[in-house]
Amino acid sequence: MSETQTAPGATTFDAIARRLSALPELSNEEVLRYSRHLILPEVGLEGQRRLKAARVLLVGAGGLGSPLALYLAAAGVGHMGLVDFDVVDVTNLQRQVLHGTKDVGRLKLDSARDRVADINPHVTLETYETQLTSQNALEIVRDYDLVIDGTDNFPTRYLVNDACVLTGKPNVYGSIFRFEGQASVFATDDGPCYRCLFREPPPPGLVPSCAEGGVLGVLPGLVGTIQATEAIKLILGVGQPLIGRLLLIDTLRMQFRTLKLQRDPTCPACGTRELKELIDYEEFCGVRKAAAEARAAQAIPEVTPRELAERLARGDDVDVLDVREPHEWEIARIPGARLVPLGTLAEVLPTLDPTREIVVHCKGGSRSAKAVRQMQAAGFQRVWNLAGGILRWSDEVDGRVAKY
């Protein structure tokens, strides 16, 4: 495209190039709606028309996807695609402001459609009720100018990155955990990609998910609005986008820091380009292997919550250990259990009676499975894992025990 126009005051970089003559006109209602944009010289009438012409793909309608969809719709991004297959859960509402209490149980795409239509009827929202996969990603991504990664797992992050590199679309990256976030713009013509930053994912289970590790509710708001800002800058062709820079956000210290990122000449995606097509990302991230190991781990002796409750009611001598953390113990506990956080189990083992029957539990059953393995390795033979943890106890034995 030879006739690339940029807004006044713009820093030149290769933005989403569109010929001025190809940009849609704004109606009088739109001119009024976007007046606070139009009086910014960096946006102006032309920039607002660029936003209207823009096609942005959001992957994920969760924590990051919420502020992204809301602000990009309000800003007048003309065409948004949204990929998600999830249903609104009550535990989402602490941070996923795209969805409301009335939406619990609905498809996230349905509540997103309602909210976006309410915020800005001039926006077309195309929804994809599917998981992004190696089979569908290129086809979906090709229809867009840029992609915003609001996913919540490593396989999809590598998939989004590789699909962007292969199709030449910028990947506006954001990621969050507990109180910290990261943001960058990957896969532009000259910049690095996600694989240049992290060549390989951590093995499954090493880095807890937000469901396991928690996340401050406003954090996706902060990081998602940073991604939205970067997307708008790319569309307008103004400012210095986070290309070749990694923004680290630390909300506890309230520090923002940018580190230099370089394209790695040995990167298989954007460096050597030996990656010519999408791969099996579950395999790449070791998810299949981990699932097989989890099945093998089911050889661990288990007791169901009902069985344990019956035994306790009978007065059987069972030592119930809770290997969760103290702050989880504060939320809910099983009567008669005693708290031994997993990290302290090794110290406590010598004080346990290996002739007694021991049942170990946690929130959902995976930490306690580790504890059972650890105890078996230490010679304990009369030890069982509580299947499904305290969550299943709440479902099947005592609904008064809070789920979290």
Place this chain on the structure above:
Amino acid sequence: MPITITLPTVLAKLADDQRTVEAQGATLGETIADVATRFPQLAPRLRDADGNPYAFVTFYLNDEDIRFTGGFAAPVRDGDEVTVVPAIAGG
């Protein structure tokens, strides 16, 4: 003056809840080994069993990605600052 290593909160809990720890060494690898010895629980989150960096934890030495400046063999000097950036995936 020793070398300062800044940890993300997720790793700080494995270093007695310290966000910054001070360490000694002539190279980045030695500095990380010093920290790993003092905080055994943190050790496997910083480098593999052979003492090599992981592909999912990036180290910055004074804002430079160490993979482009010699990796763990990169020399460090008193007063240098090392930032540990692990991969996170939440969204």
